[in-house]
Every structure is written in C-alpha cells, then in structure tokens.
Amino acid sequence: MMATTHVFAGLAAVAPIAYVAPEFAVALAVGAIAGGLVPDFDLVFTHRRTLHFPVAGVAVALPAVVLATVVPTSPSLAFAAFAVAAWLHAASDVIGGGPEMDPWNDRTERAVYDHVRGRWLFPRRWVRYDGAPEDAVVAVALAVPTLVVFDGWFTAVIAGGIVVSLVYTFARRRLVAWTPDWLE
Known part of the structure; x- marks a missing residue:
C-alpha cells in the first residue's frame, strides 16, 4: 500500500484518543505520521524486511500502549502512536501485492x-x-475522518496526502516505464 495509506491508518488509529484528549493531539499525530512512514525507509535495503516487523512489532506496540495508558505524557503517547502505526504498516503490507516495482505481474510470493x-x-x-x-479508496476512507479530529497544519498535511495519493494512483502504472533500469 501507499505510504500515505499507512500514515492515514496510523492517524485513524489514534484519532479517537486525540478526540477525547485534544491536549495530546499533536504528539499522537506526529508519532502516527512517523510510524506510518519509517518502515518504508528500508527501500534502500531489503524492502519489507529490514524495517518491517508484522509479527514482532506487536511486542513493542502493546507495551508502548500500556505505558502511555499508565503514564499519559506527550512523549509516551507519541512513542505509542509511533509503535502502533509502524506495526500496522508492516502488518497491513500482507494484504497488498509484493514489494517489486510492478507487482501487478505477480512476480513474487513475498509480501x-x-x-x-x-x-x-x-x-x-x-x-x-x-x-x-482500491488503495486510493482505502487512503481517502482513512483520511477523511482524521480531518474532523486534527486541525491546524495537520489539516494541510492530510489534505496534501490525499492529493498525493490520488496523483500517485493516477501515475502508478506509468512509473515503471519512467524508472531507470538500475533501480529495478
């Protein structure tokens, strides 16, 4: 799935908490955005292996949530949001295709x-x-409710993410033809 979809999933996961405790909305949003993005930093290594932990990630996410529940501070909530969003990112990659540039060819059985x-x-x-x-539909469906909860510059980030998602969806299949051979 798109990086924006992962970010929106993280934001949607923390939105109910941010709604109830708006004083922590910034910490939750920053943690969720970072957690939704960071696993894909492994694009330069072995993508979906180096920084993706679909099973082991829960071993970090659950204690982080417990800590944030017991000690609700901005840092603890930001870390919990990060851990949950990173785990959701890795776990949800299994519902998509493979990590290759053109997964519609079903070249690999590795998610x-x-x-x-x-x-x-x-x-x-x-x-x-x-x-x-369908990725764009999921992204927009996850993003729209977060627009109700998060405000300020987060509104611009979310709206910009929706635009990026739609443009990427429109251009995605053409990107392979535009990609230099050394990146494949």
Missing part, C-alpha cells in the same frame, strides 16, 4: 518478512499493488 518465523508472508493482494485504485 513482508516475518522475523519471528524467519520466512516471508504471502501477499493476499486484496489491494493489488501500492497505488491501485
């Missing part, structure tokens, strides 16, 4: 690496590939 079992999880392809039309 995301499970470090606990030491094997790749199979792609479910419910969202056929990042930037597929």
Whole structure:
C-alpha cells in the first residue's frame, strides 16, 4: 500500500484518543505520521524486511500502549502512536501485492518478512499493488475522518496526502516505464 495509506491508518488509529484528549493531539499525530512512514525507509535495503516487523512489532506496540495508558505524557503517547502505526504498516503490507516495482505481474510470493518465523508472508493482494485504485479508496476512507479530529497544519498535511495519493494512483502504472533500469 501507499505510504500515505499507512500514515492515514496510523492517524485513524489514534484519532479517537486525540478526540477525547485534544491536549495530546499533536504528539499522537506526529508519532502516527512517523510510524506510518519509517518502515518504508528500508527501500534502500531489503524492502519489507529490514524495517518491517508484522509479527514482532506487536511486542513493542502493546507495551508502548500500556505505558502511555499508565503514564499519559506527550512523549509516551507519541512513542505509542509511533509503535502502533509502524506495526500496522508492516502488518497491513500482507494484504497488498509484493514489494517489486510492478507487482501487478505477480512476480513474487513475498509480501513482508516475518522475523519471528524467519520466512516471508504471502501477499493476499486484496489491494493489488501500492497505488491501485482500491488503495486510493482505502487512503481517502482513512483520511477523511482524521480531518474532523486534527486541525491546524495537520489539516494541510492530510489534505496534501490525499492529493498525493490520488496523483500517485493516477501515475502508478506509468512509473515503471519512467524508472531507470538500475533501480529495478
């Protein structure tokens, strides 16, 4: 799925807490945005393996949530939001296609690496590939409710993310033809 979809999923996960405790909205949003993005920093390594922890990530996310519940401070809530969003990112990559540049060709049966079992999880392809039309629908569906909860510059970030998602969806299949051979 698109990076923006992962960010919107993280924001949607923390939105109810930010609604009830608006004094922590900034910390929650910053943590969720970072957690939604950071796993994809492994694009320069082994994508969906180096920084993706679909099973082991819960071992960090759950204690972080417990800590944030017991000690509700901006740092603890930001860390919990980060951990949950990063785990959701990694876990949800299994519902998409593979990590290759053109996953619509179904070239691989590798969605995301499970470090606990030491094997790749199979792609479910419910969202056929990042930037597929169904990915855009999921992104917008997750983003719109967050516009109600988060305000200020977050509104611009979310609205900009929706625009980026739609433009990327429109151009996604053409990107492979525009990509230099050394990146494939």
